Amino acid sequence: MRAVLSPRRQQRPDEPAGRTRSAELAERVFRIRESGIVVVLAVFVAVTAAVQPRFLSATNIQFVLVDTTVIALLALGETMVVISRNVDLSVGSVLGLSAYASSNLFGSHPGIPIPVVFLAGLGIGLACGVANGFMVAAGRVPSLVVTLATLYIIRGIDILLFSGKQVVSSELPDAFLQIPRSTTLGIPDVAIAVAVVIGIGAYYLRTYRSGRELYAIGSNPEAARLAGIPVGRRVFTAFAVSGAIAGLAGVLWAAQYGTVDTSAGTGYELQAISAVVVGGVAIFGGSGSVIGAALGALLLSTITTALYVLGISPFWDQAIWGFLLILAITLDQTITVRLTSALRKRRTRHA
């Protein structure tokens, strides 16, 4: 059911006016959280650029944006799943399978149109996502266990089918390899495309009822069920979308790196979850935004490149990453606690 709702019109007849204002407060705070990431990003970039002005060169910005696209896509799908109080650990394996299987089509079916290959990757991801979603929703089993299992199984299928082989750039058409390199007005086209997709995702989650219901499910699944929200269907869709996006990201990965084997995407699930967490999405669901997650992906990618540009020993990379992650989580928790107490005060005032 699609209904474009603005926050005010969504008010139910028996709901006190105070609740809507609380919803507005919550929205305002989370927008602050997102702007918080922007601030951190800006400070980081500024400091790095002060030490090394070439960090802000057009080429480097293009590098960073293109490098971020894959993880940003994964973070988008992961956000939808995490908001509903689930987790998808299989995205790395899905990306790997899709990257090989789709790019392999160029070699086995010469002349195949590029959009068909993208559709193939999307389809592979969708199939995996549907399997995940079905098991989690219909089976009512914990998503961490299911997606950990499919992480193993999908990677195993990838290895069984393609082990020892490689897709190399000489097999891929130039137009395909050009995709991550083409720019419009200096901004990489893939970055624009991913930004658009993220914008669509953000719009959907914020305005469509089915999107907002994901938040409700994440906040309190039982209450959501009792309120008549089709929890199973929504969760299924979230996983299906996450899988499809991971499949798409796989094709993009192949275009970016040109050489694909069965190790592609290993470990990406932890990176996606890191981006999501840094971006302010609560790991227990119910809050956060895809824009925050995308900014989180951008921040993490910027850190990696910044370290190399600054010439800081890359051995410090992981430690800094881990430290920032913990910092982000701590910050979020402090904000959430403050917000909850503020909301509670408002509610008692209106009661």
Next chain:
Amino acid sequence: MRSFTERPLPELLRPALRWEAGLAVVVLLVVIVGSSVSPDFLTGNNLFNVGLSNGEIAIMTLPMTLIIISGEIDLSVASILGMASALLGVLWSKGLPMPAIFVIVAIVGLAAGAVNGLLVTRLGLPSLAVTIGTLALYRGIATILLGPATVANFPTAYTNLGVQGVPFTGNDVTYSTLIFVILAIIFGVVLHATPFGRSIYAMGASVEAAQFAGIRVKRIKTILFMTSGLICSFTGVLWTFRLDTAVQNNGLGLELDVVAIVLLAGVSIFGGKGSIIGVVLAVLAFAGIQNALLLTNFNQEATGIITGALLLASVFLPNAGRWVHRLSRT
């Protein structure tokens, strides 16, 4: 409330007659199939090798079990292993005596676990997210400590535990297996037969109820994380001696396998359910399957698929049982 020892026997056995029984069947199947397809499967030598390759992972599953039952998770276990290994390497190459190194490594392990525990209990942060952060942080510290270097000249008295078995068992039992067995018994007794263990189940089932019952949830969870830190750093020492190598990527990626085994054991990811017996059986099943595949040179890539399938079975079969039970009542 009746104490653990006063309950009638059938009631005691009922918890065991579920997923753990199924696991026991799986282990039996693995042994039967394994020994029939490969004559080397049940040889003392092979069992020794299995013990060597899986000893450290097995030991790490024990504190992980308690943490998951209490309702949390610790994904930084492999990184604590790596950090301990790096510390051992660096301190040894600087010439510190081994006993001093052991003490320092133990303290660092406890500290690492304490950081996890405090972030989770004092700051109220979700352990999944926190330990993903410390996973990176501790691995990062290991990388900073060792850099590209490898330390490999440990005294043979210590590295022998990677080659020789425990003396009185005819060279078939590895030191890590022995340690695992001893720790499993200790953890089993603590978890299943002490108030401490019961409180772990209680807080896994409901934190609020446990707190109201007077259980000091925060303190116990911190203790559990610190125990995990201590044991994982000790495992890092074991690992380093077995391979006679301290290098930054020791143990990389093991956390998923440890979690998979604990989940395979029927321990619920939501907390409040599970048993040490199940974990021991799951360790045997996991190790046995990997080994059988290796010996028969059956496509080893299938190991992941089998692990994944068993994981799925571990969540679906108990549910299926519940559905059948509900339907049989209508």
Next chain:
Amino acid sequence: MAKRRATWLALALPVAATVALAACSSSTSSSTTSSSSASASSSSTSSAASSGLKTGLKVYVIPKQLGQSYFTTADSANSGGAIAALNALGETGTETSGNAATPAAQIPAIQAAISKGANALIVSATDPTALCPTLKSAMSRGIKVVTYDSDAPTCRSLFINQASTAAIGTSEVDILAKELNDTGQIAIVSAAASATNQNAWIGYMKQELKKYPKMSLAAVVYGNDDATVSTQVTQGLLQQYPNLKGIISPTTVGIAAAAAVLDTSKYRGKVLLTGLGTPDSMKKFVSDGTVKEFELWNPADLGYLAGYAAVELASGKITGAQGETFTAGKLGSFTVGADNTVLLGPPYVFNSGNINQFNF
């Protein structure tokens, strides 16, 4: 009602898939080794016997990990690698290893080979020392251990090196120097920071650079043999050193990633790239001018030589001491050099003239 069916269906799905896949895979994996060894053994036992070599030996080929095309070429019978050599001599060759290039994944495979009664092991070491306890235990049982591609110097009888470490290091610099007219700042994109082969080659590269006073080394960065990391470190180099003229990447993953970064109009021809790469992954970059020349050796020949060496050792014809000679079938005769190392030959230089002749 629907929910019950849903649960059973959700359960049946993964189980059915697993069974189907396991059935498919079992038929594909075990057949390759058994059929080829059966057909080869009968015809070639006479040639093996006449040269004094034992037949019917069980030899296990243990690369750093399964699934890498470089090792598949080096090991398999189809490509003329190690198992082809073993089959030709009437032995049973099996490839086995872990799924990740780590000692933890490789050691169980070595142990399993020992358990299954191996007579000889051919190993590409994931770590120079971590395998030693296991390999020494193998040697103490009379199993012959030969390393190839990547060495574990203190726990094997022979190391089959693709080319001399010095030759690889120095030739890489010489190629780049020639392309740069002996002038310019260069950088190195390596593999893991602890990778033995790369570090050894880099040592010789630094030495060789001293011969070119107008060239300097800006930095050595580590791509960890990961496409993303290799890409990012290359990009970082380009940003940090705007005067960079050349890059050497002595690892096949690194050079492929660096080539993809440099394959734009901005850098092609301005920052030159060379290193160690497989012809297949480099074909595109050689044809569009991103890379002029690069090196490697034929991994199949490396594996083939290792196969012969292992059988010679296991038959007691050589002990791995310096100065001993043996014949390796179609590759001719070889002499054991210093450090119990056998060299395959000089590195092979690929360029646009010859690259299309190769398929690995």
